[in-house]
Amino acid sequence: SAVISQKPSRDICQRGTSLTIQCQVDSQVTMMFWYRQQPGQSLTLIATANQGSEATYESGFVIDKFPISRPNLTFSTLTVSNMSPEDSSIYLCSVEGLAGAPGQRNEQFFGPGTRLTVL
Amino acid sequence: DAKTTQPPSMDCAEGRAANLPCNHSTISGNEYVYWYRQIHSQGPQYIIHGLKNNETNEMASLIITEDRKSSTLILPHATLRDTAVYYCIVRALETSGSRLTFGEGTQLTVNP
Numbered sequence: 120s121a122v123i124s125q126k127p128s129r130d131i132c133q134r135g136t137s138l139t140i141q142c143q144v145d146s147q148v149t150m151m152f153w154y155r156q157q158p159g160q161s162l163t164l165i166a167t168a169n170q171g172s173e174a175t176y177e178s179g180f181v182i183d184k185f186p187i188s189r190p191n192l193t194f195s196t197l198t199v200s201n202m203s204p205e206d207s208s209i210y211l212c213s214v215e216g217l218a219g220a221p222g223q224r225n226e227q228f229f230g231p232g233t234r235l236t237v238l
Numbered sequence: 239d240a241k242t243t244q245p246p247s248m249d250c251a252e253g254r255a256a257n258l259p260c261n262h263s264t265i266s267g268n269e270y271v272y273w274y275r276q277i278h279s280q281g282p283q284y285i286i287h288g289l290k291n292n293e294t295n296e297m298a299s300l301i302i303t304e305d306r307k308s309s310t311l312i313l314p315h316a317t318l319r320d321t322a323v324y325y326c327i328v329r330a331l332e333t334s335g336s337r338l339t340f341g342e343g344t345q346l347t348v349n350p
Binding site: 177 | 281284287338341342343
């Protein structure tokens, strides 16, 4: 499986500020995704990070609030903009389609998450 | 993607088999059954997936009924470290990748 790291692992932020979360994978991957997990709830997909083009957002999520970058096949960022306490969640990066691992082509692997608290 | 139904919680004794059921009565012919688990404060971990045949790997076995309307994840010898939320997900595989739609899952507690 892939080794996925996220930075920061946690942060406490003030209302109205923005935070950029980084996701780094140790091998090239086809797909990268960003999920949100609000306290006590299940995971919800925010968007698919597309390399070389704009991210594909799920219903209820917009680019102005959650801008995403994916400059190459191993790295992506998610920014949570103009934060409010309702944005307090765990944000998770996931990847699929590991290069050189055709047997794991349809397995999605998750990073450890970034725990965000907005005051 | 088809909807899944799982019991909210289950208990299992350490060393015994844990059998986690999942109903997916509206599953389509091109949809796979995936299982993930999430140990507290960690990212979800892939366990196993299958289309219609039973599958086994080093972590678990997946039994899918012949009509594919339900499945069971089996942890053959549960340990305390298997305590987690287990998610059953039905997913259609598309050429450009596809989303995982997480439900509420089953909280499995393995007791000593």
